[in-house]
Amino acid sequence: MSDNDPVLRIEDLLVRFNTRRGPLLAVSGVSLALEANEVVGLVGESGSGKTLTGLSVLGLEPPGATVGGHVWFRGEDLRAASHRRLGEVRGASIAMIFQEPMTALNPSLTVGTQVSEVVRRHQGLSRQAARARVLDLFDLVRLPGGARHLRSYPHQLSGGMRQRVMIAMAIACGPAVLIADEPTTALDPTIQAQIIGLLRDLRATLGMAVLLITHNLAVVRGLADRVLVMYAGHLLEEAPTDDLYAAPGHPYTAGLLGAVPRPDSDRDTRRLTPIPGQVPLLRGEPEHCVFSPRCPYAESRCLTAQPPLRPVGPARSHLAACVLDRIPDPAGAAL
């Protein structure tokens, strides 16, 4: 493996469910790569397949899911790895912050015990060494009150503090990759900003690659080097963060950007224009562009197949799955 190889590469990921109403294609042909120390944002509305993509990396997809494709981690295909091997990778090399902090923490154990268990399991530390390591981690995630909370139960902490504990557990073993699923969604805006700042600092200090999963474009902008936009199980756009915000290449992204509150206006008057319609549930590979039912620019050629990702704009690294060379009026996509 050369230095330029990505640390994690998802190749042609497919997640399918058989439901009572028939098959459901939740993730369809998603490919993405994370370079070492890179933060990649995976954004899209609820139901687009972001969480399933993250869970599939570690073999944590829900029962009933059929998963296809490959997940390469340092030359090893994790989708072909044994349960035992995945157990070793999970938490130690690839860590995940789950979408629901309250369900991911055990309500009947102190947070000190829970963080300590992670370091003891993966690093074989003594009880005393583990305690010292937990205090270091509490410091690193700037848990207010630090040592005082070794004996606190999750319900005794605020949402922001619980999220800091979750982050402490995730980074406990110095993972090469952190998958953070909606790490700020349940928090109020001030705490959200603190957690984003913390993740930014940790990434710089610890040098890990981060897959940041969120429906919040403001969170991505503050943290990600690159952004991938997901919709109905498909990647619709991929670009360096600044390029994406300056000139979105897909009408869906343009619509999402139109729906972002403007930071310069105050709360009551901020613009928030959601894209009309909903993320469709796909029963199989679509025979048209997945976004066409909601797209203000849809034309007849959009109704024959899902367009593949292709370069748009000046940067080769900016890709969009759209037949248009440029969006006629980006602001108009949100109307």
Ligand SMILES: Nc1ncnc2c1ncn2[C@@H]1O[C@H](COP(=O)(O)OP(=O)(O)O)[C@@H](O)[C@H]1O
């Ligand atoms: N256990 C399951 N059984 C059936 N469908 C599921 C299951 N889990 C998720 N899905 C469906 O897969 C789609 C994508 O889910 P998810 O990855 O959680 O989306 P996101 O994280 O982008 O909101 C959703 O439409 C959801 O209903």
Ligand SMILES: [Mg+2]
């Ligand atoms: Mg999700």
